[in-house]
Amino acid sequence: MGGKDGLWPGLYIVAAAALWSTIGVASVYSGNPIMLGLFRSLFASLASLFIRRVLNRASVLTGIALGVLFSAYPLAAVTAGVGLAAFLLYTAPPLWTTLVALGMGEKPSKRGVVGVSLVIIAITLIGAQTIKGSISLIGVLLGLLSGTSYGTYIALARRFARVGNEVDVSWGAIPYTLIITAPTAIAYSIITGSWRPIVNPALWGVYLGIVTTVIPYRLFAMGVSRVRASTASVIATVEPVLAALWGFLLFGQVPTALTLIAYALIITASTIVYFEGGLDGFYEDGQSSFSNWAFVCRCIIDGNTNIASIRFMNTTAVMNT
Numbered sequence: 421m422g423g424k425d426g427l428w429p430g431l432y433i434v435a436a437a438a439l440w441s442t443i444g445v446a447s448v449y450s451g452n453p454i455m456l457g458l459f460r461s462l463f464a465s466l467a468s469l470f471i472r473r474v475l476n477r478a479s480v481l482t483g484i485a486l487g488v489l490f491s492a493y494p495l496a497a498v499t500a501g502v503g504l505a506a507f508l509l510y511t512a513p514p515l516w517t518t519l520v521a522l523g524m525g526e527k528p529s530k531r532g533v534v535g536v537s538l539v540i541i542a543i544t545l546i547g548a549q550t551i552k553g554s555i556s557l558i559g560v561l562l563g564l565l566s567g568t569s570y571g572t573y574i575a576l577a578r579r580f581a582r583v584g585n586e587v588d589v590s591w592g593a594i595p596y597t598l599i600i601t602a603p604t605a606i607a608y609s610i611i612t613g614s615w616r617p618i619v620n621p622a623l624w625g626v627y628l629g630i631v632t633t634v635i636p637y638r639l640f641a642m643g644v645s646r647v648r649a650s651t652a653s654v655i656a657t658v659e660p661v662l663a664a665l666w667g668f669l670l671f672g673q674v675p676t677a678l679t680l681i682a683y684a685l686i687i688t689a690s691t692i693v694y695f696e697g698g699l700d701g702f703y704e705d706g707q708s709s710f711s712n713w714a715f716v717c718r719c720i721i722d723g724n725t726n727i728a729s730i731r732f733m734n735t736t737a738v739m740n741t
Contacts, residue, residue, distance in 0.1 A: 429643045430655045432643030433647070439636040441658075441660070444666070447624075448670075450625075453495050454604060457601045459624075459625025459626075459628075460629070461490050463625055468594035479589065480593075484597075486594070487601050488565065489566055491604045496562035496563040499559030502670075502671065503666075504664075505563045509570055510567070512571035513571070514536050514692075538688055547560065549678055555679070660683070
């Protein structure tokens with residue numbers, strides 16, 4: 421179905437995902453991915469303080485989880501490759517659906533288990549290549565750390581939003597990312613004995629704030645209000661695909677055949693989980709889908725906190741439309 425302007429609403433989400441896919445590119449071009457994470461936190465915090473100033477358990481814990489992501493992901497993009505880092509980030513929703521279900525006494529469905537199994541196979545294929553040295557082991561570990569911090573944030577946000585802290589885990593969490601990004605940047609500078617380059621990562625930090633936040637927020641908002649959450653989530657999986665394309669075109673990062681298979685498995689796993697959330701809810705007891713929470717949290721991580729806050733309050737309603 422087309423939008424009011426005759427365009428398929430999904431095109432807006434594709435455009436937003438295309439801009440998000442350049443986060444890894446910015447990480448490489450910044451020349452200092454550690455400082456880039458700091459500047460990203462700093463600029464985002466300055467904006468968020470004008471909207472929501474809060475100090476509570478929900479905001480601090482979710483902020484710390486995001487801080488780890490902000491620090492680890494740029495490093496993963498530099499050491500593992502732009503495409504691989506993006507795909508490893510997308511392993512979080514399928515994996516954490518099962519982990520959270522087990523931790524909270526919820527029973528994951530069969531499709532969820534299939535999704536997790538596919539991700540495990542994908543990680544195994546990638547891990548096997550680190551043994552041969554064709555892929556950086558440190559880069560893969562950083563990519564998995566990014567995915568783990570992303571999954572941790574999703575789980576925490578889901579838990580706190582259930583009791584009415586949806587804004588605290590969105591705008592309220594951003595300033596507390598500095599708990600991680602600031603010490604990490606300082607420690608890195610002391611260990612390496614260099615505080616430079618600073619100007620370049622600062623400029624790319626502005627890029628992340630505008631081109632990968634403000635502009636895609638507007639595009640995403642235009643599209644997400646006209647499609648189901650599960651559909652939007654699947655459309656947004658073009659992000660890692662495009663990230664891999666940028667890695668190839670800009671940096672000559674050519675994925676191996678095994679890596680391409682791993683990419684396909686991760687996309688398949690994410691699609692299975694997302695579509696299931698849009699149809700029946702991830703959990704068999706009918707609770708809100710973890711995959712839809714992952715979709716909301718992705719908006720927050722990319723800076724779309726306005727639409728994400730709305731989604732937090734209406735996730736269940738969106739799933740049932």
